[in-house]
Amino acid sequence: MEIAIIAHDGKKAEMVQFLNEHKQILHQKNITLVSTGTTGEKAIKAGFKVQSLLSGPLGGDAQIAARVAEGLCDMVLFFRDPLAKHPHEPDVLMLLRLCDVHDVPLATNPATAELLMKAI
Numbered sequence: 701m702e703i704a705i706i707a708h709d710g711k712k713a714e715m716v717q718f719l720n721e722h723k724q725i726l727h728q729k730n731i732t733l734v735s736t737g738t739t740g741e742k743a744i745k746a747g748f749k750v751q752s753l754l755s756g757p758l759g760g761d762a763q764i765a766a767r768v769a770e771g772l773c774d775m776v777l778f779f780r781d782p783l784a785k786h787p788h789e790p791d792v793l794m795l796l797r798l799c800d801v802h803d804v805p806l807a808t809n810p811a812t813a814e815l816l817m818k819a820i
Contacts, residue, residue: 701729701730701731701732701774701775701820702731702732702733702734702767702772702773702774702775703726703731703732703733703734703773703774703775703776703777704733704734704735704764704767704768704773704775704776704777704778705719705733705734705735705739705740705743705750705777705778706735706736706739706756706760706761706764706776706777706778706779706795707739707742707778707779708756708779708780708781708784708786709738709781709784710781710784711779711780711781712738712739712742712779713742714779714810715739715742715743715777715779716742716743716746718777718779718810718813718814719733719743719746719748720746722817723748725817725820726748729820731820732751733748733749733750733751734750734751734752734753734764734767734773735750735751735752735753735760735764736752736753736754736755736756736760736761736763736764737752737753737754737755737756737758737760738755738756739752739756740752740753756786756788756791756792757786757787757788759791761788761791761792761794761795762791762794762795764776764795765791765794765795765798768795768798768799768802768804769798769801769802771802773804774804774805775804775805775806775807775816776795776799776804776805776806776807777807777813777816778792778795778796778806778807778808779808779809779810779813780792780808780809796808805819
């Protein structure tokens with residue numbers, strides 16, 4: 701199973717904390733993590749094996765959206781910061797739309813991500 705992890709700058713620490721809290725599930729279920737660049741760097745520093753793509757604003761969100769469209773990505777955990785402006789918002793909206801189109805589970809906050817992890 702492949703899970704994409706993405707976090708806006710103000711949510712990256714929260715994503716790493718979430719991954720640490722679910723480390724056992726990630727290892728037991730042999731989950732592959734793929735991420736946008738900076739989020740991936742933070743997760744790798746925390747000891748996770750992650751395939752890092754480009755940074756979100758440089759095309760990483762679009763790369764993950766492509767993985768969703770190609771059927772490679774099974775779930776997306778995207779900790780969004782709804783109070784900040786993001787120059788790559790069109791890419792973000794494309795990713796959200798493609799998750800809906802391809803029926804890929806998507807969590808945009810830790811509470812929803814928690815429910816998805818329990819469902820694995």
